Amino acid sequence: MTITKTTELDSGIYTCVxxxxxxxA
Structure with a gap:
């Protein structure tokens, strides 16, 4: 869930992560 919010901030690095x-998984 944290990734979803973080993706909006850094949809460049976190998207790949x-x-x-x-x-x-």
Whole structure:
């Protein structure tokens, strides 16, 4: 949930990180 809000702030780095976490999960 924190990633969703952070994605709005830095939708450049956190978007990649969020995608990686989803892929690994």
């Amino acid at each position: 969020a995608s990686t976490l989803l892929d690994e």
